[in-house]
Amino acid sequence: MGGAPADGGSTSEAGAPGSGSGNGSGGSTGAAGAAPSEGGEEGFEPTYGRFGEAPESTFTLPSTTSAIYYPDVVMSFPEVDFTTLDRLYIPAGEYKTLLLGNLPERAAERPLVITNRGGQVKVGGQAANYVMSLGGGKNWILTGRYDPVSETGDAEFRGHAEGAYAHSQGSYGFLIDDAFSKEGLSGLSIGGKASDFELDCLEVARAEFAGIVAKTDNDGAATMKNVKVHDVYIHDTGSEGIYFGSTQPQPQHSFENLHVYDNRFLRTGTEAIQIGQQGDGLEVHHNVFGPGAVRWRSAFQAYQDGNVQYGQRYGSGSFHHNVVVGTGDLFVELFPTVVAGDPRSSEDKVSFRDNYFSDTSSGGVYTHADDTGVTIEFLRNAFRGFYFDYDAVYPDAKAPVQVFGVGSSSPNPHVLQGNTADATFPFILYKFPSVTESDNTMAEVPPVEFRDFMLPEVDEDVRKLEWWTPTATLSPDMRAVTYDVGAVVVHRGTLYRALVRSSGEAPGENADAWEKLPAPADDVRLAPGSPHQGLGVRWPPATP
Structure with missing residues (x-):
């Protein structure tokens, strides 16, 4: 990918974090973000003290003008008692990279809170070997949330936490923005046998690979568990929004009690959420995912x-009350994963219930046939927006004949009940003895209405938005991609509309071919009166 801007990662392009192109609720890099009177939700009274009262012990990392690099943060500061430290402050500034390794193992009742101090911490955009990396430790919290009682965050960088969702780019205490400075980089990486951590009120943008990666590769004993991810805004990534748990061959560690809620993972190049090696206790709820797979013509690998x-792998998991919009092949692909020695049980259950799925270039759901004995439930979900054009990249692809596909002769029990699909083909056509289905109806499903997302023509079918590429690199013939007048693309985190029919003319370099569009508002809370109330990001926020 292209190099970083000379100023260390900020850019004047519309739609980029820190561009100052919002409606006053967002902030520019190094400038004030939204105060409640400017961008907060009118009438909303925030509850402070989320992380307890004023801290008894604090430590601020030394100021630097380039990078924060502590592979062993505990050994680097022997004068600090990391067993009782309440706040680890990262001083405001723009950093090439940020590494905190060997974080301490703390008790659950007294976690270490890591937060910004004195303004915004901005990381990335300078073609480093990594952007932000945290390693090791237990019971720590990374938060950019402003809380004057708990003494976290900064009043000038409140993000969306008090209601200023629209145009909140650049207004968070932590802004991890790599500006597509280097191919293959993720925004935030968490590993080194880290466990029992929480991510809160962060913005991650323009990472060429995933927004956030959490896993310790090739170590079957390094279980991650008790992880919370909430109020995180990830947008405009080259690959996954989040990639938690490995998808590589064993040995890989399991991932237990992962909770993902009230997040926005928007305009991701491949999957919005990719979670693997899951054990018991997964709960993914009240998120907005999508559009996913905007890079479907030129992703790093076929069928991503x-x-x-x-x-x-084992245990039970629940995926509910989410809004999922935009996919290439499938809304959901489920991989039951057999690993010797896992504590599987006849009571294991994976449940997808009360979700909304819309806008696909091919099918709906597919569950693979690997025998773990898990019961798979799909209950009261809504499906719509089947617009087949998958053969534009994969010429041998065939139009779907069913919404829900089950791997051939899968022995895992499937319960499909009360789902509604707006499609011209049946909910399920090929059934096996393991499948029980009832009360699934084919009927019109009204679309959700967001408060203020991107553009009207894109919001009605998010598959109209694509990652600009000169060539469909995943197509067997490597065909050139031609964009018709009116086509909308995202290029380096900015939206453009085609003024003329063109091929190979990059947006941002050809003003006669492309109109640069304003930054998307990305307020994906459902509008008052929208169908499907109660799904997606909750507002007012749930009690922590």
């Missing part, structure tokens, strides 16, 4: 173009 990818 779903929205939700879920690998389940």
